[in-house]
Amino acid sequence: xxxxxxxxxxxMSAERAHTTTLRLLxxxxxxVRLAAPHIEAPASLHQQIWGLSFPHxxxxxxxxxxxxxxxPGWFACGFSFAEVGTVTxxxxxxxPQPRLFRLREDQAxxxxxxxxxxxxxxxxxxxAQRRPGFVVxxxxxxxKWTPNESAVDDYVTLITHVGTLADYxxxxxxxPNTPGLRDLQSEEALIPLVQTILERRDELGSRxxxxxxxxxxxxxxxxxxxxxxxxxxxxxxxxxxxxxxARNELxxxxxxxxxxxxxxxxAQRSTDVIxxxxxxxxxxVPIIGCGGIFSAQDAYQKIRAGAHLVQVYTGFIYxxxxxxxxxxxGLDELLRQDGYAHVRDAIGVDA
Numbered sequence: 001x002x003x004x005x006x007x008x009x010x011x012m013s014a015e016r017a018h019t020t021t022l023r024l025l026x027x028x029x030x031x032v033r034l035a036a037p038h039i040e041a042p043a044s045l046h047q048q049i050w051g052l053s054f055p056h057x058x059x060x061x062x063x064x065x066x067x068x069x070x071x072p073g074w075f076a077c078g079f080s081f082a083e084v085g086t087v088t089x090x091x092x093x094x095x096p097q098p099r100l101f102r103l104r105e106d107q108a109x110x111x112x113x114x115x116x117x118x119x120x121x122x123x124x125x126x127x128a129q130r131r132p133g134f135v136v137x138x139x140x141x142x143x144k145w146t147p148n149e150s151a152v153d154d155y156v157t158l159i160t161h162v163g164t165l166a167d168y169x170x171x172x173x174x175x176p177n178t179p180g181l182r183d184l185q186s187e188e189a190l191i192p193l194v195q196t197i198l199e200r201r202d203e204l205g206s207r208x209x210x211x212x213x214x215x216x217x218x219x220x221x222x223x224x225x226x227x228x229x230x231x232x233x234x235x236x237x238x239x240x241x242x243x244x245x246a247r248n249e250l251x252x253x254x255x256x257x258x259x260x261x262x263x264x265x266x267a268q269r270s271t272d273v274i275x276x277x278x279x280x281x282x283x284x285v286p287i288i289g290c291g292g293i294f295s296a297q298d299a300y301q302k303i304r305a306g307a308h309l310v311q312v313y314t315g316f317i318y319x320x321x322x323x324x325x326x327x328x329x330g331l332d333e334l335l336r337q338d339g340y341a342h343v344r345d346a347i348g349v350d351a
Contacts, residue, residue: 009021015099022070025070025074039056056331060082060311061311062172062313066115071134085123085172086117087120087162091117092144106251109313111243112176114144140170156197159204166208169210174241213240213242215244216240227277244266264314272305275305283351288307294323295330296334297330
């Protein structure tokens, strides 16, 4: 079914197809059942992390649902959790179009969306209407016009507005599409920013976990140092990784477009970063693996490198909702083949 749907969507521009899909998921989530098979997650994949229940490790990455409009639709797709955003305090239109490109020959995407979203007030309305029982994280970013020295104010504003409505938060300082944002990944800038956010978080009644999403383009030594410093200051987890500005061995016509590259070309680097973070933290801080996951084997490699959970984005665009069931069923089989009774037994075995 999705092969037919994709043929229609891929005749549209990438952003129009994205908008159309999101509208359908938000208004008619039950239609997903036409393309998403029912999932019975085995006990071998269930985990309790940060006090949250995950029936299986497969979630939706940030970027597909920037305003938390289609949460029931993601649940219908079979995801164990969904990350919405990136949201900024004030609405912003993002970068000029076109800003989203398919690289079909490389099974990849390039985006330079620029945190286009309706702002935190609109997201708060959507989050307040969601049904319980489905884990939803919120990805936080600063407005484009906010100078880096004032960025902490944006993040504190965001966590204050939706702090009691999200199951976890992600500090996004690694998108390549907001000028200067990645400069906040320096240890001198990031540690005090995170400490202030954690202090505000601790004032909230629910005290949701706070994660940091890191760039694959940082040097290995910088990633290791950041992981250790962030662990020391109390960060609850990492997402590895965001998109990359690297352009290695691509063959698609759109390969020269500027922006963040996601999909298959990112797979190995994101797995390497997971392994680095797992080693740096000695496996004590949960990691969500993200980047180039199209199959159960892709997800399993990230788990063996040190990921507790995984997220898909580009794989969902190319393979549709069935990707979730295929990964869930495949992970259970891979665990049994390797003699593991539970997914936690495989986390970090290659690290």
